[in-house]
Amino acid sequence: MGIIKKLLNKMAGVTEEMQAIYIEKGPCSEYVDAYIAAHKNPKPYDRLLIADQLISVKRYEEAEKMLDSVKISALSDDDIKGTGHFERINLYLRTGRADEAFEIFCKNKKFFDIYFGSPARERMAGSFYDVAADVLSIKGDEHGAMQYISYIRKWSQKYEPAFPVMSGISYVRVLKNFGNSQWQDVYASLKNQIENYNGYQMKWQKENTVNLLEDAVK
Secondary structure (H helix, E strand, C coil): CCHHHHHHHHHCCCCHHHHHHHHHHCCCHHHHHHHHHHCCCCCHHHHHHHHHHHHHCCCHHHHHHHHHCCCCCCCCCHHHHHHHHHHHHHHHHHCCCHHHHHHHHHHHHHHHHHHHHCHHHHHHHHHHHHHHHHHHHHCCCHHHHHHHHHHHHHHHHHHCCCCCHHHHHHHHHHHHHCCCCHHHHHHHHHHHHHHHCCCCCCCCHHHHHHHHHHHHCC
């Protein structure tokens, strides 16, 4: 690893152990544990990032405790509010609390659109567009859900130009939420694309992407 790469990783709180785990296994519980161990006294924003990683490996109870440890008020900075509310919605959707997720989304929609629409945060906006489309489709708002699908498609074209798969996964989920039988054809086509794509840079990426698709239709 070059000295510049090491410096960038250190600034981002990524240790060489974490880097090695990620290269071999990708986002997994072992990586999350290493991240937590490297942040013994995490600041509020770090705790939100830890919660995000815990959610990604389905350690929901730990994630909720981490989110509960961060108090959000009108005086909180934008990153705490934007990330904190987003993670709460994401957690609630994954744990069957769609009404609570929808309430938080509605209260903060205008803020979310500005926050994730800013150039500084554009790269991470795809995850928000996915969650927004999910919660709106669960609540039966087809127009709103498809608007966010259009946003994530534009995002995918910019940040996944070689293989814009995330927008497809979001679309499958939304179709299934609406009870549209077309989801099965879209799902089958997308799974075939994922399994036959030859551009993965790490050995775990294909399996991880397939798992994301499978989670979308559960």
